[in-house]
Amino acid sequence: MTKVPPRVLVLGLGNDALSDDAVGLHVAREVRDRLEDRPVVAVVESVGTGLTLLDEIVGCDRLVLIDAVQTGTVAPGTVCEWSLDAEPARRIAAPHSVGIFETIALGQRFGLHLPVQVEIVTVEVEDAATLNFGLTPSVQAAVNVAASRVVRLVKRWLENHPPVEPADAPLRGG
Amino acid sequence: MDDASKTSRGRRLTIDPITRLEGHGRIEIFLDDAGSVEHAYLQIPELRGFEVFCQGRPAEDMPHLTSRICGVCPTAHHMAATKALDDLFGVQPTDTARRIRELVYNAFMFEDHALHLYVLGGPDFIVGPQAPAAERNILGVIGRVGVEVGRQVIAMRRRVRELIAYFGGKVIHPVFGLPGGVSKGLQPTDLPRFQQLAQDARDFALFTNQVFHDLVLARSDYVQLITSDAYTHRTYYMGMVDARDRVSFYDGQIRVVDPSGAEFAKFPAQRYREFIAEHVEPWSYMKFCYLQPLGWQGFKDGPGSGVYAVAPLARLNAAAGMSTPLAQQAADEYFNRLGGRPVHHTLANHWARVVELIQAAETMAALLADPQITGTDLRRLPSQNPTAGIGAVEAPRGTLIHHYETDERGLVRMANLIVATQNNAARIALSVEKAAKGVIKQGEVSEGLLNMVEMAFRAYDPCFGCATHSLPGHLPLKVTLYNRQRQVIRQIVQE
Numbered sequence: 001m002t003k004v005p006p007r008v009l010v011l012g013l014g015n016d017a018l019s020d021d022a023v024g025l026h027v028a029r030e031v032r033d034r035l036e037d038r039p040v041v042a043v044v045e046s047v048g049t050g051l052t053l054l055d056e057i058v059g060c061d062r063l064v065l066i067d068a069v070q071t072g073t074v075a076p077g078t079v080c081e082w083s084l085d086a087e088p089a090r091r092i093a094a095p096h097s098v099g100i101f102e103t104i105a106l107g108q109r110f111g112l113h114l115p116v117q118v119e120i121v122t123v124e125v126e127d128a129a130t131l132n133f134g135l136t137p138s139v140q141a142a143v144n145v146a147a148s149r150v151v152r153l154v155k156r157w158l159e160n161h162p163p164v165e166p167a168d169a170p171l172r173g174g
Numbered sequence: 175m176d177d178a179s180k181t182s183r184g185r186r187l188t189i190d191p192i193t194r195l196e197g198h199g200r201i202e203i204f205l206d207d208a209g210s211v212e213h214a215y216l217q218i219p220e221l222r223g224f225e226v227f228c229q230g231r232p233a234e235d236m237p238h239l240t241s242r243i244c245g246v247c248p249t250a251h252h253m254a255a256t257k258a259l260d261d262l263f264g265v266q267p268t269d270t271a272r273r274i275r276e277l278v279y280n281a282f283m284f285e286d287h288a289l290h291l292y293v294l295g296g297p298d299f300i301v302g303p304q305a306p307a308a309e310r311n312i313l314g315v316i317g318r319v320g321v322e323v324g325r326q327v328i329a330m331r332r333r334v335r336e337l338i339a340y341f342g343g344k345v346i347h348p349v350f351g352l353p354g355g356v357s358k359g360l361q362p363t364d365l366p367r368f369q370q371l372a373q374d375a376r377d378f379a380l381f382t383n384q385v386f387h388d389l390v391l392a393r394s395d396y397v398q399l400i401t402s403d404a405y406t407h408r409t410y411y412m413g414m415v416d417a418r419d420r421v422s423f424y425d426g427q428i429r430v431v432d433p434s435g436a437e438f439a440k441f442p443a444q445r446y447r448e449f450i451a452e453h454v455e456p457w458s459y460m461k462f463c464y465l466q467p468l469g470w471q472g473f474k475d476g477p478g479s480g481v482y483a484v485a486p487l488a489r490l491n492a493a494a495g496m497s498t499p500l501a502q503q504a505a506d507e508y509f510n511r512l513g514g515r516p517v518h519h520t521l522a523n524h525w526a527r528v529v530e531l532i533q534a535a536e537t538m539a540a541l542l543a544d545p546q547i548t549g550t551d552l553r554r555l556p557s558q559n560p561t562a563g564i565g566a567v568e569a570p571r572g573t574l575i576h577h578y579e580t581d582e583r584g585l586v587r588m589a590n591l592i593v594a595t596q597n598n599a600a601r602i603a604l605s606v607e608k609a610a611k612g613v614i615k616q617g618e619v620s621e622g623l624l625n626m627v628e629m630a631f632r633a634y635d636p637c638f639g640c641a642t643h644s645l646p647g648h649l650p651l652k653v654t655l656y657n658r659q660r661q662v663i664r665q666i667v668q669e
Contacts, residue, residue, distance in 0.1 A: 017227075017242040051293065055332060106312055110325050131227035131243060 007161070008154055009060035009115070010035070010043040011053070013067045019132045020076070020125035020139045023146070024066040027123070030147035031066075031154075041154055054103050054112075062157055063115035064150055065100065069122035076126035077138035079146045081153070083119050117157075121149050203627070209616040214607040214627070215457060228589040233262055233560060233580050236589070237351050240576065249282035249338065249348055250569035251576070253424070256351025258576040261444065262563025262584075263556030265354035270549030272425075274356050277541045278341050278348075279424045279567065284375055284534035285334040286570040287486075287527050290635050291382060292319075292327050295524045298629050299390045303399065310625070319385060330378050333371050340364070355553025362548045372539035376500070379528075379535040383504055386528050391511070400521040401512065404612030405630060407475040407604050408433040408518050410465055410482035412597065413489035414568045415440075420497040421489050421533060423568040429492045430465065433477050435515040439467070443566035446575050450592060451480075453600070462600040463592065473603050481604065484572025484597040485634055486526035491516035496529065498536035504529045520605050523633040560584045569594045571635050598634050605630040 012028025015021045025045045032043040044056055057063055069080070100118075107114045123146050126136040135143070206212040224243065231239065237255040241248035253275065260266060267275060292300075297310040300318050309317070316324040341358050342348030350357055360368070390396050399405070415429045416422040430439040430449065439449055452461035453470040464470050464480030471479040482488070490509075496502040508525055509515055517526075541547055559582055566575045572594030579588040595602075609630035 015242065017239070051289070051328070051331065052335075054328065102312055106316065106324070106328075109313065109316055109321060110328065130222040131224055 007060060008038075008041045008062045008064070008157060009057060010041065010064045010150060010154065011056060011066065012043070012045045013048075013053075013065065014045075015047055017131055017133060019127045019130045020123075020135050021068050021128035022133075023068050023123045023125060023135060023139050023143065026135065026140075026143045027066045027121070027146045027150065030143055031150045034147065034151050035154060038154075038158070040158070050100070050103055051106075053100055054107055057100075057104070057114060058107060058112050060115050061117070061161070062154075063118045064153055065118065065120040066146065066150060067120065067122055068125045068128055070125050070128060074124050075138070076124050076136065077142035077145075078124040079142055079149055080122045080124070081119060081149060082122065119153055121146050121153070203610050203614065205614070209614075211607065211610040211614050214610040215603060224591070225589060228578075228586045231586050233259060233563070233578055233584045233586055234353070236576070236578060236586065238349060240591070241348060247282075247286065247569050247571070247574075249279065249342070250567055250574050252342075252348045252351055253279050254565050254567045254569075254574045254576040256353070257425070257443075257565025257567065258563040258578055259351070259353035259565070260563070261565055262560045262578060262580065263353040264558035265554050265556045267355045268549070268551045268554055270359065270546050271355035271552050271554075273541050273544060273547050274341060274360060274552075275351065276424045277360075277538060277547065278338055278350065280534045280537040280541070281334050281337045281375075283423050283568075283570055284379070284531060284538065285331055285338070287531045287534065288327065288331060288334075288378070288382070290570070291386075291524065291527055291531065294635060295527070295632065298625075298632060299396060299524060300385075302396075303625060303629060318389060323385070326378065326381075330375065334375065337368055337371060340368075352553055353556050357552075359550055359552050360548050365542065365548055369539070369542045372535065372542050375535040376532070376539055379532040380500065382531060383528050386525065390524070400525075401519050402612075404609050404626075405520045405605065405633075406518050407481075407483075407520065407601060407608070408477075409475045409479070409601055409604075410438060410468075411488035411491035411516055412482050412484050412573055413492035414566065414573060415493045416497060418497075419494035421493040421495070421501075421530070421568075422497060423530075423534070423537075425567070428566065428573060430482065431492050431516060433475070433516070433518070435491065438465070443575055444564045446564065446566070446577075446592065450575075450597075452596075460599055461596060462603070463597045464600060473600060473607070475601075475604060481600040482597070483601045483634075484568075484594055485523055485570075486530050487517060487520065487523040487633075488572065489568060490526045490529060496533050498533045498540065500536055501529055501533035504532050520601075520630060520633050523635070527635075571595060572597050595634070602631045602634055605634075 010028060010031050012024040012026075012031075014024040016025055028043050028045045035041050035043065042060070046053060046056060048056070074080075104114050104118065123139060123142045125139055203214045204212045228236070228239065236259065237252045240255045241252040243251065256275070266272075292315055293312050296312070296315040301310050301314040305314065338348065341356065341360075342350035410430055410432055412428060412430045414422050414426045416426045419429065427440050427442055428446070428449075429437065432438045441449055447466075449466050450463050451466040451470070452463055454461055463482075465482055466480070468478070468480035471481075473481070475481060490505060496505045508522070508529055509517065512519065512522055560580045562577070562579045564575065564577045566573060568574070573592070574594055575592040577590040577592075578586055580586050606627060609627045613626045
């Protein structure tokens with residue numbers, strides 16, 4: 001039988017060699033440490049973009065994305081939550097060929113099982129353009145804050161969605 | 175774009191084309207007092223600290239480090255870096271290792287070209303340059319080609335990536351190339367499924383060729399657009415060729431042809447500095463490559479200017495032919511239909527990409543039919559003390575050169591990259607300006623017109639080199655208006 005996918009996917013995005021761009025990866029690691037007793041939750045770090053992420057997100061019911069953001073309007077280290085439902089996809093489209101939202105829409109067009117709910121936790125970055133391993137101090141300090149937000153989102157969702165038998169769970173590949 | 179059609183005179187426009195581009199970039203268009211285009215530039219954001227990032231690191235780390243700087247073509251950087259290490263340590267890969275590298279590299283080219291054709295360039299041609307913005311995306315493409323084709327595109331891409339991952343471990347950050355070889359061979363038991371994949375890839379490439387004929391070439395208005403003067407520059411072309419001057423992605427000499435198609439130069443990557451020089455402009459951090467023997471004559475085309483191009487259009491021009499039979503057939507039709515060699519129409523890059531897609535698939539099939547591919551002699555050990563090494567490949571977007579110098583312990587002292595988009599930068603600037611001049615008159619700027627300008631550089635598939643995932647704090651398309659003193663007058667935002 002196909003492996004039953006996690007119902008909740010926490011997906012941290014970023015490039016670990018590009019300073020603060022890596023913050024999503026750092027937050028994901030912290031979230032994994034805090035949620036390790038929850039088998040229906042998967043925490044994945046990915047350097048992928050666009051279509052590459054389709055394979056990651058197929059099969060889950062709920063997706064929490066963690067990514068860096070550079071609005072220039074708030075202080076570095078500021079943590080924000082975005083909901084896909086509340087915010088049209090194009091407003092926060094990823095800067096790559098095909099953003100995560102187009103990827104989800106595409107997968108839905110193909111009839112794949114994709115998350116019905118997507119939430120995004122972002123961290124405002126200071127520097128995401130210098131090749132360097134490591135975060136700037138203000139962004140480093142935000143890792144715990146962002147991880148707490150993610151954990152809270154996941155726990156709240158799990159409380160409202162009690163586990164189902166594996167046989168009823170969606171299969172990867174849709 | 176509610177405000178976009180308003181007239182703006184004596185202003186500077188900035189287009190921030192986040193959609194469908196790798197990384198960030200924007201176009202700046204300077205209008206004169208009459209509302210005509212004075213200058214237009216493509217601006218690319220700076221990726222800082224490469225030299226410092228590399229200095230003092232063991233040269234053997236470079237394939238892994240350089241593949242990290244770019245999430246778009248990690249395999250190209252990984253391979254160019256690996257070849258630079260071959261050169262640095264004076265060791266050539268074994269026959270089997272070379273074939274495996276070529277297999278992985280052609281698989282990467284195939285995957286990247288397929289992505290561009292359907293996802294990045296597709297919206298322009300398959301959906302159409304004048305289609306509403308809401309339809310010019312991958313979903314619009316699927317709407318035209320059908321859901322089943324869309325599924326095939328996704329499935330084929332996944333399978334090809336699985337092949338790359340089989341050898342490289344990770345597609346995005348491969349761990350695969352070693353000086354003198356590769357880290358993993360091909361098990362005979364896995365051969366049949368990869369042979370099947372190569373056959374399917376070839377069928378897919380031929381199918382894509384058919385799609386391109388049906389949806390693009392069958393339309394006279396598209397063909398007219400491709401061959402229009404607004405998208406035409408008579409420049410030099412550069413690309414890697416094999417011993418018979420045929421298009422080669424993994425290895426060979428770098429060949430340059432002049433605007434008439436005659437050979438101008440042919441040289442091994444190690445001599446790149448004799449032929450490629452870099453020009454600096456105050457308004458851009460990026461260096462503009464030009465042909466050293468001709469000198470920098472400004473942003474202009476013609477035989478006297480050192481401006482040249484790389485990428486599919488340039489590769490087909492710079493070679494005498496394709497290295498595989500079906501690709502050669504496709505190339506023959508391409509040149510016949512577009513008026514013979516060389517083709518100067520920037521938008522023909524998309525068609526040239528289809529031709530290369532076929533060659534990549536056929537090459538995969540040929541390599542997998544070679545008994546050497548499952549050999550077990552995977553590496554030759556380095557034989558010389560390191561001092562300097564240069565390696566080059568044809569990245570999907572054009573010639574990519576890695577150059578390292580080390581101390582006697584093999585620690586990097588200097589690292590220089592010539593990336594594809596840098597090779598193309600001067601010609602892209604020409605294209606953007608010419609397209610802007612062609613479509614913006616009396617300051618009339620509409621979404622459709624801006625898209626025509628974007629198309630001019632999207633054909634090159636420019637890679638902005640940084641794998642930043644940062645969600646932009648602004649919207650997908652931004653036009654900033656400046657007055658002559660470069661003060662921001664207002665911003666127009668496309669939703």
